[in-house]
Amino acid sequence: MPIAENISLQALHTFxxxxxxxxxxxxxxxxxxxxxxxxxxxxxxxYLILGAGSNLLFTKTFEGLVLKMEIMGIxxxxxxxxEVFLSVGAGENWHHFVSYCVHKxxxxxxxxxxxxGTVGAAPIQNxxxxxxxxxxxxxxxxxxxxTMSSFVTLTNSHCLFGYRSSLFKHEKNRYIITSVQFIxxxxxxxxxxxxxxxxxLHQKNNKQPSVEAISNAVIQIRTEKLPDPKKIxxxxxxxxxxTISKSEFENLIALFPKIIAFxxxxxLYKIAAGWLIETCGWKGLQKGNVGCYEKQxxxxxxxxxxxxxxxxxxxxxxxxxxxxxxxxxxxREVVVY
Ligand SMILES: Cc1cc2nc3c(=O)[nH]c(=O)nc-3n(C[C@H](O)[C@H](O)[C@H](O)COP(=O)(O)OP(=O)(O)OC[C@H]3O[C@@H](n4cnc5c(N)ncnc54)[C@H](O)[C@@H]3O)c2cc1C
Numbered sequence: 001m002p003i004a005e006n007i008s009l010q011a012l013h014t015f016x017x018x019x020x021x022x023x024x025x026x027x028x029x030x031x032x033x034x035x036x037x038x039x040x041x042x043x044x045x046x047y048l049i050l051g052a053g054s055n056l057l058f059t060k061t062f063e064g065l066v067l068k069m070e071i072m073g074i075x076x077x078x079x080x081x082x083e084v085f086l087s088v089g090a091g092e093n094w095h096h097f098v099s100y101c102v103h104k105x106x107x108x109x110x111x112x113x114x115x116x117g118t119v120g121a122a123p124i125q126n127x128x129x130x131x132x133x134x135x136x137x138x139x140x141x142x143x144x145x146x147t148m149s150s151f152v153t154l155t156n157s158h159c160l161f162g163y164r165s166s167l168f169k170h171e172k173n174r175y176i177i178t179s180v181q182f183i184x185x186x187x188x189x190x191x192x193x194x195x196x197x198x199x200x201l202h203q204k205n206n207k208q209p210s211v212e213a214i215s216n217a218v219i220q221i222r223t224e225k226l227p228d229p230k231k232i233x234x235x236x237x238x239x240x241x242x243t244i245s246k247s248e249f250e251n252l253i254a255l256f257p258k259i260i261a262f263x264x265x266x267x268l269y270k271i272a273a274g275w276l277i278e279t280c281g282w283k284g285l286q287k288g289n290v291g292c293y294e295k296q297x298x299x300x301x302x303x304x305x306x307x308x309x310x311x312x313x314x315x316x317x318x319x320x321x322x323x324x325x326x327x328x329x330x331x332r333e334v335v336v337y
């Protein structure tokens with residue numbers, strides 16, 4: 001396909017801001033990649049791989065080449081008595097892949113139901129929800145290494161997965177993920193300890209959870225709590241939950257006894273960013289076209305044709321107010337361009 005010029009990105013990312021790409025093309029097969037990257041390198045232009053645009057904020061025209069990942073396919077690679085190994089194209093819709101597994105009764109990704117985006121983006125920030133992260137069922141990731149100009153398959157441990165992070169975040173734009181290999185369980189161990197899941201299963205009198213029951217519970221919780229990007233522009237949680245030291249936590253809890261936090265090691269605590277933002281008075285607050293979602297303060301919403309810059313400035317105000325009240329610097333989860 002020829003490279004298109006001056007393309008609107010409005011319908012290609014979930015914030016729906018009317019920003020543009022100087023150049024645009026799609027990647028439909030692994031053969032497309034090297035040619036496109038070579039083209040951008042020769043022109044000394046930056047490039048950006050776009051999935052479903054559900055974790056991105058464009059604040060201006062992207063002066064370079066945007067490549068939308070469209071490599072498709074779900075293939076069974078191997079099956080044993082207890083496990084199924086799948087190789088999934090990076091352009092597949094994440095929830096479609098989850099539904100495929102749920103329908104087969106294979107466990108592992110059901111807690112990650114209804115997360116927007118593509119399969120190829122899931123390893124980038126190691127998507128997570130309701131006690132499960134993508135890394136828990138990723139066996140390996142296949143990618144085009146733009147530094148070495150060759151394809152590589154990185155095992156789970158090579159991907160350096162952490163909380164909303166991975167090798168692909170540390171080495172931004174080096175790897176173009178083309179497929180992800182997953183291990184699914186035929187006799188899954190269900191992760192139902194998360195309060196809201198327990199509650200929904202209890203309401204439905206579901207004493208023997210199944211992959212399908214958990215997926216349905218997660219879909220119900222998410223639909224009630226999160227804004228639908230098709231109706232209100234957003235990119236899910238805008239900020240990460242910050243990590244602080246035990247001594248900082250002890251100082252904070254003395255001042256704010258209601259703070260929501262949990263230990264992640266002997267020395268470190270993770271703080272609920274949503275609680276910090278809500279305590280600063282942002283929940284439900286709207287300024288111009290931008291707001292902090294009334295049901296979940298981690299989510300910034302585009303109420304009405306906001307520009308990317310307006311959304312960015314709003315997020316900056318939140319960061320500053322949290323810093324001045326708690327002396328904690330919030331980090332954006334959303335990738336800003
Ligand atoms: C309503 C809503 C709820 C959400 N809930 C959650 C949640 O519960 N948990 C969670 O973790 N996230 C959540 N998210 C964030 C988002 O869905 C995930 O981060 C998702 O994985 C992004 O996928 P994407 O295809 O849209 O990536 P994009 O937004 O298109 O891209 C994100 C980043 O990954 C890079 N990238 C994308 N594809 C590739 C590829 N194939 N190779 C190399 N780089 C690539 C991009 O360049 C960019 O830097 C939510 C978002 C929304 C809108």
